[in-house]
Amino acid sequence: MEIQIGDILKLKKPHPCGSKEWEVLRIGADFRLKCLGCGHQIMTPRRQVEKNVKEVIQSNKAAGETRN
């Protein structure tokens, strides 16, 4: 699974605020995700993210072209 910083992850389980969409802020052994519904940030292990993600929305694909 290809996940990059800035991508939006749609998870299977909704956050208590009702949103299922999370923005990827940091990637490593743990991911830092920000809930797009309420702005809450969490750190969660990579394998758990990969288990729970339903869809990856690559929001920065176009912007990434100019990065190098």
Ligand SMILES: [Zn+2]
């Ligand atoms: Zn939330």
